[in-house]
Amino acid sequence: MATIDQTQQDAEKLAAALAAVKFVKDGDIVGLGTGSTTTFAIKELGKRVKDGLKITAAASSIRTEELAKSLGIGILDLGTLSQIDISIDGADEFTETLDLIKGGGGALFREKIIASLSKNAIIITDASKKVKKLGAFTVPIEVIPLAYQYVSDQINKLGGKGILRSVGGKSYTTDNGNLIIDADFGLINDPAKLSSDLNQINGLLAHGLFVNTTSKVIMSEGTDIIVFE
Incomplete structure (x- = not known):
């Protein structure tokens, strides 16, 4: 697992988030994950909503819901949805075959429901999260x-x-x-x-094992955006 300093890691998280948010379109129902990387994406979506983007969202945790609402993003009751157009979430670990470990933030159940409902489930990460085999993270x-x-x-x-x-x-x-x-x-x-x-x-x-639930992983490494799908 790569070792990088916090400033670089945050820059990579932001870059991956910005790349993912570009896939969100007017009228989409967006699934919002939980965690530091997803927070970057939610804040960017909030900026786009302020500029006129029309979306609604389903949140994977109370703290994500509160953040989204504070940025003007309308929240739907997850329990009423049969489908989500696109979801954006982070991961604690991932492999090139799109197997993940998630749940470090404690929201894994709702995150798994959102991933299961999503037509396009996007995971965003910095380079430190890519591994050859899962399991260094519990x-x-x-x-x-x-x-x-x-x-x-x-x-x-x-x-x-x-x-x-x-x-x-x-x-x-x-x-x-x-x-x-x-x-x-x-x-x-x-x-x-x-x-x-x-x-x-x-x-x-x-x-927290997410297998066959992910459409693509968008990883930022330095100045590069690498997509696994």
């Missing part, structure tokens, strides 16, 4: 609280080691009122199989 897993121990045991059976996410000494709670287990599976040789195995666990609401 796999976030949103779990219903009453199933926490059961899900933890099942993660162990799959060869993972899960740690309950906490903030300030208290268990982290998602916008959906659930817990997050950050599961370390080491480097993942077969993301599709692990995704399928995790999907079989009762009480596991969503996991």
